[in-house]
Amino acid sequence: RKEVEQDPGPFNVPEGATVAFNCTYSNSASQSFFWYRQDCRKEPKLLMSVYSSGNEDGRFTAQLNRASQYISLLIRDSKLSDSATYLCVTDTGRRALTFGSGTRLQVQP
Amino acid sequence: ETGVTQTPRHLVMGMTNKKSLKCEQHLGHNAMYWYKQSAKKPLELMFVYNFKEQTENNSVPSRFSPECPNSSHLFLHLHTLQPEDSALYLCASSQGPSGTPDTQYFGPGTRLTVL
Numbered sequence: 001r002k003e004v005e006q007d008p009g010p011f012n013v014p015e016g017a018t019v020a021f022n023c024t025y026s027n028s029a030s031q032s033f034f035w036y037r038q039d040c041r042k043e044p045k046l047l048m049s050v051y052s053s054g055n056e057d058g059r060f061t062a063q064l065n066r067a068s069q070y071i072s073l074l075i076r077d078s079k080l081s082d083s084a085t086y087l088c089v090t091d092t093g094r095r096a097l098t099f100g101s102g103t104r105l106q107v108q109p
Numbered sequence: 110e111t112g113v114t115q116t117p118r119h120l121v122m123g124m125t126n127k128k129s130l131k132c133e134q135h136l137g138h139n140a141m142y143w144y145k146q147s148a149k150k151p152l153e154l155m156f157v158y159n160f161k162e163q164t165e166n167n168s169v170p171s172r173f174s175p176e177c178p179n180s181s182h183l184f185l186h187l188h189t190l191q192p193e194d195s196a197l198y199l200c201a202s203s204q205g206p207s208g209t210p211d212t213q214y215f216g217p218g219t220r221l222t223v224l
Contacts, residue, residue: 043215096165099152
């Protein structure tokens with residue numbers, strides 16, 4: 001079983017749509033959770049950390065469900081510039097990070 | 110953005126060559142990492158250095174040899190690689206070490222092709 005599982009997509013959505021990505025992780029000892037964004041042929045960049053209480057940053061909302069070992073990312077009012085691969089990331093319990101394979105989003109005009 | 114730089118950006122090498130990848134971070138961080146990203150696979154952690162000391166080797170073959178002369182520089186020495194080693198090699202740094210993993214900042218990567 002993969003440590004971090006994500007639906008690879010692609011998710012093709014029109015501009016202005018709301019889209020949600022889900023992720024499950026297998027290590028119950030994980031303490032830290034992140035969403036990274038990776039544009040085509042570029043490096044991953046931190047989008048947001050995910051806190052137990054849930055957090056919001058503009059159009060982006062992240063949620064964590066520890067009981068189900070499940071993380072989500074909601075993007076409202078999608079923009080063309082949101083097109084990218086979104087990586088779900090957790091820690092290994094040893095301070096290193098484990099990355100999911102990513103979910104590809106394509107926002108269309 | 111020049112927080113983490115990597116050179117070269119692209120590298121083509123034969124299986125008998127020896128080459129080195131270089132990473133430099135200008136963020137004052139104490140932890141540095143090497144990752145491998147192959148097509149359609151998640152990032153794979155290779156090595157972790159904290160305060161110049163290697164703290165993790167994720168069962169990486171010995172044909173990959175890391176070197177960390179100081180907290181700002183990280184090298185990956187390559188020798189007798191295989192075609193399946195062709196991938197994007199990403200360097201990252203973080204403030205670390207701390208009790209929980211902190212945000213990692215990535216360099217642009219070196220796209221390696223082994224012929």
